[in-house]
Amino acid sequence: MQTATRTFRLEELAGALGLAFTGNPDCSIRDVGTLDSADPDAATFLANPAYKPALASTRAGVVVMKPDMAETFNGNALLSANPYADWARLIELLRPQPAAAAGIHPSAVIADDAQIDDSAHIGAQVAVGAGVRIEARAVIGPACVIDDGVCIGESARLVGRVYVGGGAHLGRRVIVHPGVVIGADGFGLAMEQGGWRKVPQVGSVRIGDDCEIGANTTIDRGAIEDTVLEHDVRVDNQVQIAHNVHIGAHTAIAGCVGIAGSTRIGRYCMIAGASGIAGHLDICDSVIITAMSTVLDSIDQPGEYGSGIPARPHARWKRLLVRLGQLDEWARRLRRLEQSNNNGPSRHE
Amino acid sequence: MQTATRTFRLEELAGALGLAFTGNPDCSIRDVGTLDSADPDAATFLANPAYKPALASTRAGVVVMKPDMAETFNGNALLSANPYADWARLIELLRPQPAAAAGIHPSAVIADDAQIDDSAHIGAQVAVGAGVRIEARAVIGPACVIDDGVCIGESARLVGRVYVGGGAHLGRRVIVHPGVVIGADGFGLAMEQGGWRKVPQVGSVRIGDDCEIGANTTIDRGAIEDTVLEHDVRVDNQVQIAHNVHIGAHTAIAGCVGIAGSTRIGRYCMIAGASGIAGHLDICDSVIITAMSTVLDSIDQPGEYGSGIPARPHARWKRLLVRLGQLDEWARRLRRLEQSNNNGPSRHE
Amino acid sequence: MQTATRTFRLEELAGALGLAFTGNPDCSIRDVGTLDSADPDAATFLANPAYKPALASTRAGVVVMKPDMAETFNGNALLSANPYADWARLIELLRPQPAAAAGIHPSAVIADDAQIDDSAHIGAQVAVGAGVRIEARAVIGPACVIDDGVCIGESARLVGRVYVGGGAHLGRRVIVHPGVVIGADGFGLAMEQGGWRKVPQVGSVRIGDDCEIGANTTIDRGAIEDTVLEHDVRVDNQVQIAHNVHIGAHTAIAGCVGIAGSTRIGRYCMIAGASGIAGHLDICDSVIITAMSTVLDSIDQPGEYGSGIPARPHARWKRLLVRLGQLDEWARRLRRLEQSNNNGPSRHE
Incomplete structure (x- = not known):
């Protein structure tokens, strides 16, 4: 609008x-x-x-x-x-944003037992499943799909074309941008007799008050318990949040970040763009991850962490890659030099 | 549901x-x-x-x-x-998942010549194009778009808001999560007189039985022949599979992976999160790629491969980047030391 | 079709x-x-x-x-x-692509004051907002959402399930693939009293003639002024283009690239897959970025740049990571060797 x-x-x-x-x-x-x-x-x-x-x-x-x-x-x-x-x-x-008109667009398909507050706005081409609850002044923009048993909090705004999967709970004033998928199944697979068996994902997703979720971001449902975003978590576009992840209040996550399953991230963290965080880690409060970094270990001290490598002119970068491949050999050459210098191997080695 | x-x-x-x-x-x-x-x-x-x-x-x-x-x-x-x-x-x-009720929701738009099995379920706000075939017990969730000539196999389940482009073929029991786009045009461009000319993409996509495709993943149609996933391929969220890619049976691909055009990946491979695989490569069976790695060369031996760099405290990482930039100079210093030691240049150099 | x-x-x-x-x-x-x-x-x-x-x-x-x-x-x-x-x-x-039939599908929901050319095609399940203008021969495929005040140029084609946010302007012959979100809010946040305050994003998006936008790509609206793609920009799937970015004509951007806010990219650039470009940079014309590189600095010379590291067998890569961690110590050992050799510290140091 x-x-x-x-x-x-x-x-x-x-x-x-x-x-x-x-x-x-x-x-x-x-x-x-x-x-x-x-x-x-x-x-x-x-x-x-x-x-x-x-x-x-x-x-x-x-x-x-x-x-x-x-x-x-x-x-x-x-x-x-x-x-x-x-x-x-x-x-x-x-530039005050006008309140969306209360009411349900005639093209919307609403399950008989859905509870929709009279002040809520349900846009064109929406589908709302059984047992859904949509609270006061919430806005469900065009072409959203709200699956069975979902609860959308007061004054939340799903801009349009959002998918919310079964049983998810979105808090008050949450903003969700187009293309977001909340509550798809997590990636749970067991190998059995040479093929994969899907492990049913029976947790859901809980998103706290005042969170904002960027376009085309995905937040999977938990395997057993819920995937959780505490309040005031801010997530940019195209972020992947896997099953069982727990993100602390006031944490901000920039575009294209991926967070693997069961990782816990603290409060007031800032994750810069395109970084990846491995699964089953524990990241404490007030951690900053710089752009395009790979987090493979838990972090228990606040501060800034990273592993992104700035691009250089290609010829220089290719020479540097050759040098990287030589480091093993250099280790031997360094040691040999030290021995022939009668220094013996360095005590740092 | x-x-x-x-x-x-x-x-x-x-x-x-x-x-x-x-x-x-x-x-x-x-x-x-x-x-x-x-x-x-x-x-x-x-x-x-x-x-x-x-x-x-x-x-x-x-x-x-x-x-x-x-x-x-x-x-x-x-x-x-x-x-x-x-x-x-x-x-x-x-937690048995109830079978979706057979039938077509009145809000769905179905082309006259689409063949939809009586036991299939077509949800609210769906659009089904000309010549589509939807087989027994298949479930097409709300707001899916099934373009002309697509075939959806027996007991396949498109959870909701999935797009399947013209002529694609999905096997039996395939599960496709919301936001997935199957069969968009591949990225084919020819430079002509200083501008780009689009190369029409006339292949399609074939997805074998028992595959599962995660939320917001994209699988492009082939340029000439089809993009292919063999049976039991498991793909997580936000994965990009470019035109002409061929993925072997039982391979699992974690979130945020990108696979460039015309690459072949073998059977029983595991690609960890956020890795990228360049185009026109051949990856043999039983290869494991670790998280956030960049695969630029074909791989002909099973085993584990990677190039992800674990994040460190920022000050330490910045110093390490300085060291990286010095490696060329170090190569000269090492050689000079060896010469002055009368060792002559190392035979490893 | x-x-x-x-x-x-x-x-x-x-x-x-x-x-x-x-x-x-x-x-x-x-x-x-x-x-x-x-x-x-x-x-x-x-x-x-x-x-x-x-x-x-x-x-x-x-x-x-x-x-x-x-x-x-x-x-x-x-x-x-x-x-x-x-x-x-x-x-x-x-394989001539048949022109889409002119007209508006009866299931489409069109605002009263939208101006739709008689030769345009509006597909099933579409929602078109107030003040929208859709020009001659434009095709709006199934399940697209066109928000208020958008203008879609002559012969543009939105394949299906595209979201175009308020006020965006798409040029002539633009092709937009499914899942694309144009004009979602940029990621603008101010910290205030320990919590985030959303900074309203009041710019929009302008996309020049002959651009093509790949599936599930996101292009955010500008914070104050518009996010701009000049003409003939070609963007692959799952690319993230943040607010205020400006991309020059004829530039091609491969899949999974992320471009952070307010960065300017020149004409005839080529950005390979999964690279990330930081915010507030200026990249000149005719720059090539190789795959999975991290661009953290402006570039003022045409040419090829990169920082992607090719994957190696895991054991070799792990050893190399150990070597990387030793570089600080090696710097000391090199200097000590040089001093004991009576060469004094290298003049390169």
């Missing part, structure tokens, strides 16, 4: 945000932009000091920024201790 | 599974759990010896385990040579 | 393609195949010289190839300066 647009005087905007401001209180603000692109009727923000040089030439009507950054700024400023968060609040004011 | 629950006396359960048991034949079993969580009316299993310590404190009504593990166990045990496979069979007994 | 089949005499085919030929002008061609599989009534092609040995035994009715390759060939040949591109044109002749 499209967002509306509202106009504020700078003074009103500052009041609505609870922020001090400098400059012309009557400046009219009705749009948003970047430091480079914002017009004189648009707001923008400065959070990353690296962009400070762009301040000199910005035409923006107002800039949300820290008070110290504003000291040398001639334009209008909204003074904020946390400019990026206040920027988010400013956009919410200027 | 939700699974039902049944209750068994231990003696009955052992009989149904064809297993010997120890303990109280009248113990009533109606649930499943883990060694840690199972209640006295629940079954659990012990397959991985690492979990043996949990046996001492389990409250489970019965544990499926190997006879030698059971020797020192005081609780009820189902004695199995293959506990994980028998565990799967036990769940099938306790 | 299924493709039709047509039959040509070789002479006619050569005329239609504007190519010279050698061999029997009356040879009847009605199918396509590979050098190995083509029947005597089928065409095939030879573009990669590595496949030249297969020429000797091919039974194909005609082979599209370069004139110099044809000199020693006894069969029928279509002589082409660009065999792979002419092969694409040949398939288009033999």
Whole structure:
């Protein structure tokens, strides 16, 4: 659905945000932009000091920024201790998202015993299974499939074309983007007489309040117990979360990450893009994994971890790969040199 | 659809599974759990010896385990040579999945000439194209799209929101999870006068009996001939299988793996999560690829292969990256040391 | 939809393609195949010289190839300066794709104010939002969701089950494969009082003419301005393109690549499979990234770059990982050897 647009005087905007401001209180603000692109009727923000040089030439009507950054700024400023968060609040004011109309679209197919709150919105082409419960103000966008026994919490929003498998429970204000599959079977297989036997997956998925799940992400149901995301977990696009994984509150996971089965991740972790985390590990709170890293061992100390290798010009990289292949031989050569130097083998060896 | 629950006396359960048991034949079993969580009316299993310590404190009504593990166990045990496979069979007994009701949901759109067996189930919001054949007891879950000329084998189950492209053939008992796309065009492009020309992809996809395809996985149609999965191939979530790939029977592929075009993978291979396999390769039978590895060459010997690098604390990893960049210089320094030692260059160089 | 089949005499085919030929002008061609599989009534092609040995035994009715390759060939040949591109044109002749019938399927749900050209095709189970514009001959396949304010260009084809989010603009002849999500929210989060606040994403997505987007790929809407693909960008399956990314014309991106937010990629780049490109980078024109590489820095020189490590037998790889862990110690040992050799520290150090 499209967002509306509202106009504020700078003074009103500052009041609505609870922020001090400098400059012309009557400046009219009705749009948003970047430091480079914002017009004189648009707001923008400065959070990353690296962009400070762009301040000199910005035409923006107002800039949300820290008070110290504003000291040398001639334009209008909204003074904020946390400019990026206040920027988010400013956009919410200027572009309020209209509430979806309550009611069930006539093309939706709803099981007789589903309980759908009167204030909920069920979009076109939706299918809702038996025993489903959809709570107040929840929005089920077009073409979603909600399988039997699912519960969708108050004010949750499934944007469209989301699949939620049997028995899953989504908390309040959860946002789920298109293409997401919650509650598909985990990958459980037993080898028997030379072939695979599927191990039925009888757990489900529980997603806490205020989680957000990015497009085409998959979260498998648990094998026996549930796969769990605590509250305020934020997951980007194309992330794979396998069965029995447990993710702590406030953890953020960037695009293309894969988390294998039964791994526990703590609170306030940040997993950068395309990293992989092996199964049955325990990652403690406040761990940062850098991009394209491979986590093969549990981590019990907060901090930053990684194994991503930055790309180089191909010829240099190929030579480096040759060197890697020589390391075994180098180990022998080093030792031989040390012996012939009468140093004997190094005590570090 | 939700699974039902049944209750068994231990003696009955052992009989149904064809297993010997120890303990109280009248113990009533109606649930499943883990060694840690199972209640006295629940079954659990012990397959991985690492979990043996949990046996001492389990409250489970019965544990499926190997006879030698059971020797020192005081609780009820189902004695199995293959506990994980028998565990799967036990769940099938306790939580039988009800057969989907035969028939076509009124909201489904079915081409006039589609042949749908009377025992098949076609769910809500489904679209079935011209010339499609859906065989006995097949289940097409909600919001699936079955394009023209597709054949879905006996007892296959497309859980929901699956896309199957023109002419694809799925075998018997195949299970396809939500979000899967079978038979999209492969990535075939010819450069012509400074722009790309699409090379039409006229092959299709053939998937053998008893395959299982995980959520949001993609399997492209062949460029000329078909992309093929032999029988009992098991594919996890978010796997990308490019055009003309051929995967041998009983091979298992974990989440987030990518397999580039025209590669052949043998039987009984296991590809761990997030690995990538380049195009036009030949991987023989019984190859294991470890997690997050990059396969750039054909493999003609069974065994385990890999190139994943375990993550380390960031400061240590950054220092190691610096060392990597120095290897070329080290090669020169090593040689110079050897020369000055009158050893001459090593014969290994 | 299924493709039709047509039959040509070789002479006619050569005329239609504007190519010279050698061999029997009356040879009847009605199918396509590979050098190995083509029947005597089928065409095939030879573009990669590595496949030249297969020429000797091919039974194909005609082979599209370069004139110099044809000199020693006894069969029928279509002589082409660009065999792979002419092969694409040949398939288009033999397997013309029928135009989709104009009109709106009765099961589609269309907002009252959507403007849909009379020549456009809207398939079964589609949902089209308010203010949408769908231009001449565009095809919206089954189960697509087109959100409010989207514009779909002339002759564009959304194969089926595609999601296009609010306000996105797709150019002429764009092809979008199933499972694609265009215009989901980017991953914008501000930490505030110990929890995440969502930063509303108010940009959209613009996709130029002649782009092709592979199955289950995701392209996020911009945070403030639009995410942009210029014309003739070709994207394979399961690619993640984050908010504010800008991709230049004629760039091709293979499967499973991830591109983080605000990165700019030039024209005529080729990104091989499963590579990751960090955010806020600038990649110049004509850059090639090899498979499974990690791009962490901007690139300002055309050429080939990479950091993928080819898999080795596991025992050898594990030993190499041990060596990697020893490099810090080796640095000390090398220096000590150099000092004891009275060479002093190397000037390269």
